[in-house]
Amino acid sequence: MKKIVLLFILLPTCLQAQKLRVAVAANAQFVMEPLRIAFQKNSGVAVESIVSSSGKLTTQIQQGAPYDVFLSADMMYPETLHKEGLTQNAPTVYAYGTLVLWTMGKLPLSSDLKVLLNPSVRHIALANPTKAPYGEAAMALLQQANLLDKIQPKIVNGESIAQVNQYILSGAAEIGFTAKSVVLDSSLKNRGHWIELPPKGYSPIAQGVVVLKRTTDPKASQQFVQFLRSPAARRILQRFGYRLPTT
Amino acid sequence: MPIDWEPIWLTFELASITTLILLFIGVPLAGWLALSQFRLKPVVETFISLPLVLPPSVVGFYLLLAFSPTSWLGEWLLHTVNVQLVFSFEGLVFASLLYSLPFMVHPIQAGLENLPASWREAAYTLGQSPARTLWRVLLPNCKPALLTGIVLSFAHTIGEFGLVLMIGGNLPGQTRVASIAIYDEVELLHFRTAHAYAALLLGVSFLILLLVYGINKRVTV
Numbered sequence: 001m002k003k004i005v006l007l008f009i010l011l012p013t014c015l016q017a018q019k020l021r022v023a024v025a026a027n028a029q030f031v032m033e034p035l036r037i038a039f040q041k042n043s044g045v046a047v048e049s050i051v052s053s054s055g056k057l058t059t060q061i062q063q064g065a066p067y068d069v070f071l072s073a074d075m076m077y078p079e080t081l082h083k084e085g086l087t088q089n090a091p092t093v094y095a096y097g098t099l100v101l102w103t104m105g106k107l108p109l110s111s112d113l114k115v116l117l118n119p120s121v122r123h124i125a126l127a128n129p130t131k132a133p134y135g136e137a138a139m140a141l142l143q144q145a146n147l148l149d150k151i152q153p154k155i156v157n158g159e160s161i162a163q164v165n166q167y168i169l170s171g172a173a174e175i176g177f178t179a180k181s182v183v184l185d186s187s188l189k190n191r192g193h194w195i196e197l198p199p200k201g202y203s204p205i206a207q208g209v210v211v212l213k214r215t216t217d218p219k220a221s222q223q224f225v226q227f228l229r230s231p232a233a234r235r236i237l238q239r240f241g242y243r244l245p246t247t
Numbered sequence: 248m249p250i251d252w253e254p255i256w257l258t259f260e261l262a263s264i265t266t267l268i269l270l271f272i273g274v275p276l277a278g279w280l281a282l283s284q285f286r287l288k289p290v291v292e293t294f295i296s297l298p299l300v301l302p303p304s305v306v307g308f309y310l311l312l313a314f315s316p317t318s319w320l321g322e323w324l325l326h327t328v329n330v331q332l333v334f335s336f337e338g339l340v341f342a343s344l345l346y347s348l349p350f351m352v353h354p355i356q357a358g359l360e361n362l363p364a365s366w367r368e369a370a371y372t373l374g375q376s377p378a379r380t381l382w383r384v385l386l387p388n389c390k391p392a393l394l395t396g397i398v399l400s401f402a403h404t405i406g407e408f409g410l411v412l413m414i415g416g417n418l419p420g421q422t423r424v425a426s427i428a429i430y431d432e433v434e435l436l437h438f439r440t441a442h443a444y445a446a447l448l449l450g451v452s453f454l455i456l457l458l459v460y461g462i463n464k465r466v467t468v
Contacts, residue, residue: 055434062436080436104317122316123334128417131434156334156416159430167416171317172333 019046020220021066025054025073026162027097027134028207030185031240032071038236039227045220053160055131061086061212068215069224071207073097073161074133078208088211088218094228095242097205098180099137102168104192107175111198113145116175121154125167125176128157134164137202138177144201168192180241196241204243250443253420254428258448261336261424262404265343266351269400272344273351277396278381280352281359282367296353298346307413310342314414334416339424342414343404350399358392359385391463398459402452 024032029051036047050057050067058077061067062084070087071094072078078091107115116124127135135157142148156173158164165182167173169191183194209228211221227233234244280292298306314333315321324330332338362385370380386393408426415422417431425444432441 053434055436059433059436122331123416125416128431131431156418159412159417159434166311170311171315172311172414173416174316 019048020068020217020224021050022047022069022071022224023050023052023057023061023065023067024071025057025207026051026160027073027179027181028071028095029162030188031181031237031242034236034239035228035233038232039224042227042230042232043220043223045217045223047224051162053132053162056160064214066214066216067212068217068221069209069211071209073205073207075206075208078210081210081212086213088213088215088221091208091210092225093206093245094209094225095207095237095244097134097137097207098199098241098243099134099141099177099197099202099205100180100183100194100241101175101197102178102183102192102194103175104168104171105174109193109195111195113141113147113197116142116147116151116154121174123156123167123173123175124151124154125156125158125164125173127161127164127177128159132158132160133205133207134161134177134179137205140202141177141197184239184241199243207242250440251428254423254425255444255447257336257420257423258405258425261339261343261407262401264340265347265404266397266401268340268344269347269351270397273348273355273396273400274386274393275381277352277355277359278377278385280356282377282381296349299349303346303407303409304413306342306346307410310338310345310410311414314338333414334418334422336421338414339411339422342410343407346407346410347400347403350403351396354392354395354399355389358389358395362388394459394462398455402455405448405452 022032032049032051036049040046054072054074054077057067057070057072058081061070061081070078070081072091075091075093078087081087082090101109101113103109105120107118107121109115115121126138129135129139139148142151156167158167161179161182164176164178168176168178180196182188209225211218211225215221237244276295280288311333312318313320314331316325316331321331321333324332330337332341366384366388367380370384375383406426407424408430411422411424411427412430415424415427417423417427425448429441429444432438432444
């Protein structure tokens with residue numbers, strides 16, 4: 001009897017150990033789904049993704065979270081992990097993110113961001129610039145357009161790009177800065193309208209990938225990282241609005 | 248590393264205001280619940296207790312939807328009273344009132360129910376109104392319960408996190424309370440600052456609870 005109970009306790013953990021655990025920053029949560037399916041079809045390795053903000057995932061990894069691969073929204077967090085000796089090798093850039101301005105209302109969007117001065121815009125959602133690269137990029141654009149002083153009181157910070165999306169979709173914030181990969185997802189494609197912001201205005205949002213030292217399956221993990229550079233993966237990333245590294 | 252005191256003060260401001268308002272709402276409500284024979288009383292009690300069992304994300308999600316200018320409530324508040332509850336300190340106060348209400352009402356209600364019915368009947372016989380009986384006879388005799396209600400509401404509001412995360416918008420000086428600041432510092436990998444905030448909250452919470460247990464013991468003995 002005891003053995004049977006033990007079996008049932010251990011069985012689920014044994015089965016889970018077969019899956020590759022990929023920790024994904026919130027901006028890439030939508031593109032991760034087709035990537036996951038394509039990789040699974042290619043390699044036969046099952047993947048499960050854990051979505052959160054890059055900062056939280058980094059903290060979890062430092063505390064021993066059992067992830068195999070980490071897709072960050074920037075290079076800073078994976079580099080920190082690399083310096084601490086928690087990764088197999090140095091992080092590489094897998095894609096460059098693109099910033100968009102998104103609204104559920106009928107606001108006249110424009111790349112010069114003048115729309116933010118519109119009195120019907122009471123709240124502007126952006127990801128916390130101290131820890132989210134998309135928020136940082138949005139701040140750089142606002143500074144460049146000399147709008148920051150005027151709209152500062154309207155800014156609300158989401159804890160990640162995912163919360164910014166909640167604020168915009170629920171209408172709590174009339175407008176917000178998010179990742180292009182979000183508005184291109186099929187479930188959100190026809191919600192509200194958006195405009196892509198000029199990439200000259202902010203430094204490229206380089207997104208790093210890294211295999212973690214404590215991975216249970218280094219081979220499959222490396223395979224996944226290599227897959228991100230394959231033509232199939234590049235097509236998917238491009239379809240979701242990411243720009244790709246040239247190498 | 249320098250510590251920004253603003254989130255700490257904001258937390259205590261939120262907790263104080265919430266507790267004070269809850270005292271005015273909670274005492275009459277607890278009095279009514281303790282004494283009333285109203286048939287639908289269980290329904291009222293259920294609504295008050297809901298935040299005890301619901302995850303803060305459920306309450307936060309519905310408040311986010313309700314407070315948005317696109318909802319009828321949010322639109323009415325915005326256009327008639329010019330109040331926007333999402334992303335504002337007022338919104339946090341409102342959410343905290345909802346969320347800490349059972350912590351104020353339950354102890355006081357229990358305290359009142361434990362008093363002998365004869366005291367109340369004596370007061371009524373002497374011609375006192377129910378409100379005056381509650382104020383002059385019953386409440387003075389359940390001070391530990393009152394204190395417990397006040398302290399638990401205060402402590403619970405200090406500890407609030409999920410709700411503020413959902414509807415606050417992390418605005419410095421307005422909605423960036425200590426629990427959010429700790430969360431941010433941890434994400435930024437600033438563990439020392441996070442430690443400072445967290446240790447302070449831990450210490451204060453410990454002292455508050457110690458105080459209430461100490462006083463309650465002295466009163467009941």
